[in-house]
Amino acid sequence: MTRTSARRPDMPRTRIKICGLTREADVDAAVAAGADALGFVLWPGSDRAIDPGRLAHLAARVPAFVTRVGLFVDQEPAFIERCAPWLDLIQFHGDETPEQCRHAPRSWIKALRMRDDVDLPAAAAAYKDARALLLDAYKPGVPGGTGEVFDWSRIPASLAKPVILAGGLDPSNVGEAVRAVRPFAVDVSGGVERSRGVKDPAKLHAFIHQVTLTQTP
Template sequence: MRTRIKFCGLTRPGDVRLAVELGVDAIGLVFAAGGPRCLALDHAGALREAIPPMVTAVALFMDNPGSEVEAVVRRLRPDLLQFHGGEDDAFCRGFGLPFAKALAMGRGPGDAVNARKRYPSASAFVLDGHAPGEPGGRGERFDWSLVPGLGRPVLLAGGLSADNVGEAVRQVRPFAVDVSSGIESAPGVKDGGRMQRFIEEVRRADSNFAG
């Protein structure tokens, strides 16, 4: 088993290129308004160009109007959409691309109850540490023992860093881990050493399941 790794909230092309060199599987570009990692479409184009084939480009939204999502899809050609707001299944699937739906786990598994029934078109679920109605990407860990069986690939997020991601992989065995603030020196500014150490800890944890 190999745990996939997604680095999210990148704002500089150089950080994208380094992440790719280190072996990341997916790059998340944020278009949810109001945060330090939110990208203008023109600036996002330079980051998208730095993502090579075979590395998944993910566009992240939170209650954006459909016209904004359509503009990102048309301009950047992401491989996967990620929705963190109150979007329903029909909205999420309406752009002709696979999507992952984020579920708020900060007050227990309430958002995850019947998630597969509410989002039958979802390709994956992102379990994040924020409370319902709050934005993600704030580095908040939740109780990993609450991870439910969802019948879809799970991306584990929320408060991950090199210090705890090995434990997370060993305990939850998610399809992927998703990190943003845990590899930063400042909001939106990724740190090369933290990125490398994060990947090393995931691979070390994976080696426990080898053979």
């Protein structure tokens, strides 16, 4: 599962994105715990989905310097445009082509599900305009939120794009994940929940604490 990666004193810290936020209390708790980014699911096929009106309400609670990320799955450009005023970053989590992503109204990242045949260097070249690649576990028919971990050793030690690591992370394994992969960021949703779509403040703090511990040489 792990790969060898030396800890350099000058290595930037790993950022933290809490995804699937649906409630005011969870937005506040994630910010208080020290999250760098908050993810809002705008794809109606998810049981953590919110609509544009709810997005506007929740996004207004997010303070400066915390990034608001909107997750979309093969959705119409007009809908993404409608949501864009309350977002800082777009997350394309479906089968969007590089050309489709380039027309995003905000800077964007591309999620890749780690199928057996995925070629990460080729994907990094194809999605060269992405701000980062988010790597998630692959489960047929499920765009994301599988709660499953993939083999981190499949990630090359160096990619042309920053890596956001997702897939089955929780307070018990995120420290190991950061030490193994040294990603630019980690992304969690179900791993910090008490029930589907409801975050647990204690798990949020534990998750962020475990990431913070890895930053100490």
